[in-house]
Amino acid sequence: MTELIEKWAGVTAGAAPEEADPVVLECARLLAAEPDGEQAVLLTFGLVNMARYVLGRRGAGVERAVVDALGAAAEAMDEQYLQAGGCGHAAHPYTGSLEEWDTDADALLDAPDVQVPLAAWDGAEACPHNAAGWARTAADVILPGSTDGIPEIIPESHRSNIHSLGSVLNDYPNGDPFWDLEIHATPPSGLSRAALAGYVVVAHANCWYAGSGRIRRRSLLDDMIEGLESVLPLLPDEACAHEDGEHPALHSGSDQQAAEGIHLQSPGGRTVLREEHEDGHGASLEAWTCTTFLRALAVEARDHLREAVDRLFGTRETAHLDPVYLRPDGRLDIEPLSERHVPFKDETASEEAALWAARRYEQLGPDGPALDRTVLLLLMGTAADSLQLSYGIAREILGILRTAAATLPGGACAHADGHAPVHERTSDRLAGIAHLYAPGACPALGPDSDQGFGSEVLTCPVHLAEAVAKGIAEIEEQFEEELEAEERLVE
Numbered sequence: 043m044t045e046l047i048e049k050w051a052g053v054t055a056g057a058a059p060e061e062a063d064p065v066v067l068e069c070a071r072l073l074a075a076e077p078d079g080e081q082a083v084l085l086t087f088g089l090v091n092m093a094r095y096v097l098g099r100r101g102a103g104v105e106r107a108v109v110d111a112l113g114a115a116a117e118a119m120d121e122q123y124l125q126a127g128g129c130g131h132a133a134h135p136y137t138g139s140l141e142e143w144d145t146d147a148d149a150l151l152d153a154p155d156v157q158v159p160l161a162a163w164d165g166a167e168a169c170p171h172n173a174a175g176w177a178r179t180a181a182d183v184i185l186p187g188s189t190d191g192i193p194e195i196i197p198e199s200h201r202s203n204i205h206s207l208g209s210v211l212n213d214y215p216n217g218d219p220f221w222d223l224e225i226h227a228t229p230p231s232g233l234s235r236a237a238l239a240g241y242v243v244v245a246h247a248n249c250w251y252a253g254s255g256r257i258r259r260r261s262l263l264d265d266m267i268e269g270l271e272s273v274l275p276l277l278p279d280e281a282c283a284h285e286d287g288e289h290p291a292l293h294s295g296s297d298q299q300a301a302e303g304i305h306l307q308s309p310g311g312r313t314v315l316r317e318e319h320e321d322g323h324g325a326s327l328e329a330w331t332c333t334t335f336l337r338a339l340a341v342e343a344r345d346h347l348r349e350a351v352d353r354l355f356g357t358r359e360t361a362h363l364d365p366v367y368l369r370p371d372g373r374l375d376i377e378p379l380s381e382r383h384v385p386f387k388d389e390t391a392s393e394e395a396a397l398w399a400a401r402r403y404e405q406l407g408p409d410g411p412a413l414d415r416t417v418l419l420l421l422m423g424t425a426a427d428s429l430q431l432s433y434g435i436a437r438e439i440l441g442i443l444r445t446a447a448a449t450l451p452g453g454a455c456a457h458a459d460g461h462a463p464v465h466e467r468t469s470d471r472l473a474g475i476a477h478l479y480a481p482g483a484c485p486a487l488g489p490d491s492d493q494g495f496g497s498e499v500l501t502c503p504v505h506l507a508e509a510v511a512k513g514i515a516e517i518e519e520q521f522e523e524e525l526e527a528e529e530r531l532v533e
Contacts, residue, residue: 043081046088047156053092055147055232063104066092070104070111077111077118083173084160086115090153090180097147097184097234109185116177116189119170131166136175140195143308146183147232153180182309186236187316187327194317195310204304207244208297211251220257223248227265229273236306238276239331242340243303245270247296249343253350255389258433259524260355263347270344277337289335290325306330353390355434360398367398374402374414377484380476383425384469396425397435400442408449416501417479419446419510424475426513428468433524440517440525447510453503474500 050069053062069092073085089096089108096108123129139152153176154167166172181189203225209216210223226248229241245266252262292299302324305311318324329335367379382388382395403410403418422439425431431439476484478500499505518525 043084047084050088050092051157053095055094055098057095059099059102059104062092062095063099063102066096066104067107070107073115074107074111077114078122082115082119083168083170084156086112086119086173086177087154087156090150090176091156093150093180093184094147094232097232100235105184109181109188112177112181113189116174116181116191119174119177120191123171123174129169129171131169131171134166134169134172134175135164136172136179137193137195140179140193140308140310141197143195143197143310144199145230145232145307146234146237147230149308150180150183179309182312183234183236186234186239186306186312186331190316192309192313194313195308196305196314197308197310200304200308200311204301207248207300207304211247211296211300213251213256219251220259220262223252223257224262224265227262228269233273233276235331236312236327238273239336240303240306242270242273242277242336242343243290243306243330244300245303246292246339246343247299247303249346249350250296253346253354255350255354255430255432258354258521260351260433261527263351263354267344267347267351270340270347274337274340274344277333277340279337280334282332282334284329284332284335288325288329289332290330302330354432357434357438358394358397360394360401363394363398367395367402374417374479376417376476376479380421380472380484383421383429383472389430392429393425393431393435396422396429396431396439399425400439403446404442413479416506417475419506420475420478420500421472422446423509423513424468424471426516431517431520433521436517436521437525437528440514443510443514443517447507447514450507450510451503452507455502455504 046065046069049065053065066089069085069088073082073089076082089112093108096105099105135154139149142152143149154163160168175192178189178192182192206215206217206222207226210219215222226241226244230237233241249266251257252266290302302315305314312327315324315330316327319326367375369375379395379399382392383399384392399418399421403415403422406415406418422443426436426439426443473484477486
C-alpha cells in the first residue's frame with residue numbers, strides 16, 4: 043500500500059493520462075474487489091483525493107470505473123455501519139464539508155489526505171461512515187446523479203447567492219447588482235459536469251438583466267461573454283438522445299433559473315433537484331447536465347450579451363433617421379424630433395433621436411443656421427438631463443457638448459429671475475423648444491402649463507451655456523466610473 047499511496051500523490055489535475063489512468067484504475071479495482079475490506083477506507087479516500095484528476099477525463103473509462111467503485115464502497119460501508127448499530131460518533135466531517143461547499147473541484151480538497159498516516163486521523167475522519175459519505179459525494183461530483191443518499195445540505199454561501207441574485211433579477215437589488223452578477227461571470231476552475239451546467243444556467247439567467255442597461259459597466263458583459271466562450275469547447279455541437287420535454291423547461295422566472303443553477307453547483311443542491319425530479323417536478327440531473335441543452339443556453343446568452351454590448355456601448359447608425367427628422371428643405375422637423383426626446387416612451391428611439399441631434403449639430407458646424415444649432419444644443423442638454431442614455435451614446439454626446447462648451451460665444455444676461463421655472467416638466471421644456479423653432483406649427487404653452495418664461499430666454503447665451511454645462515455634468519455624474527476607467531486606459 044505504501045508504494046501505491048506514493049503513486050496516488052502524482053495523480054493531480056492535469057496529469058498525463060498515460061501515467062495517471064493506470065494508477066487510478068488499480069485503486070478502483072482494489073476497492074471494487076473488497077469494498078468492505080480492511081483497506082476500504084484508505085482506498086476510498088485515495089480515489090477521492092484523485093477525483094480532481096478524474097474530472098478532466100470526462101467520458102473516459104476511468105470515470106465510470108471510479109464512480110462504480112465509490113458507489114460499491116459507500117453501500118458496503120453503510121451496511122457495516124448498520125450491522126454494527128452505529129459508530130458512536132456524534133457527527134462526521136463530510137457533512138461539515140457539504141455545509142461549506144464552494145466549487146466541486148476545490149471542495150474535494152477538504153477530504154482527508156491519504157498522504158497523512160491513517161493513525162494520525164481523527165477518529166470520525168477514519169470512520170467508515172465518513173468514508174461512505176465522501177464516496178457518495180465524490181461520485182456525485184464526477185457523475186451527477188450516479189449515487190443517492192447525499193444529505194440535502196445547501197451551503198450558506200450558495201443560499202446567500204440565491205438570495206442576492208433573486209433580489210437583482212427581480213429588480214429590487216439589496217446590494218450592488220454589478221458585484222452580485224460579476225461573481226458568476228466566469229466559470230470556476232476544474233469544472234465538474236454539474237458545475238459547468240450550473241455556471242451556464244446561472245449565466246443564462248443573468249444575461250437578460252446584465253444586458254438591460256441597468257448596469258452600465260461594460261466589463262461585466264465582457265467578462266460574461268468571455269466566460270461563456272471559454273466553456274463552449276466543453277459543449278460539443280451535436281445531437282443528444284433526449285426526447286422532447288426531457289430537457290429543463292426553464293419556464294420559470296430568471297430568479298428561479300439562477301437558483302436552480304446554483305443548486306447544480308453543490309452535492310446537497312443537486313439532491314434538491316434530484317428529489318424534485320423524483321416527485322414529478324423538474325428534469326433529471328442527467329438532463330440538466332446534457333451538453334446539447336447547455337450549449338444552446340450558452341450560445342443564446344453569449345449572443346444576447348454581444349448584442350447588448352453593441353447596443354449599450356457601441357456606436358449607432360443614425361443616417362436612416364434623416365428623413366424622419368429633416369424636412370426636404372433641410373430644416374429640422376422639430377415636432378417629431380422634440381416629441382421623441384420625452385423620456386419613458388421608447389427608450390431606444392429616444393436615445394437614438396438624441397444622438398441624431400448631436401451629430402446634426404456637429405455636422406452643421408459653426409457656420410450652420412444659428413437657430414438650428416441653438417435648438418439642437420437645447421435638445422442635447424435635455425436628453426442628457428432626462429433620458430436614460432446608453433453609455434456609448436452618452437459618451438459621444440458628451441464629447442460634442444464639451445466641444446460646444448468651449449466654443450459658445452459669451453454674452454450678457456438680463457434674466458434676473460433665472461432661466462426656467464422651479465418645477466419645469468420635461469414635456470413643457472420640449473414644447474417650448476419646438477415653439478421656438480417653429481412658432482407657426484407648434485403652439486406656445488397654455489396658461490396652465492406653469493411656464494412663465496418666453497422663447498427669448500431659451501436663446502439667452504448664458505442660458506445656453508448653463509444648459510450645456512448641466513448636460514455635461516449629468517453625463518459625467520452618471521458615468522463617472524466608466525469615464526474614469528477609459529481615461530486610465532489612455533494614460
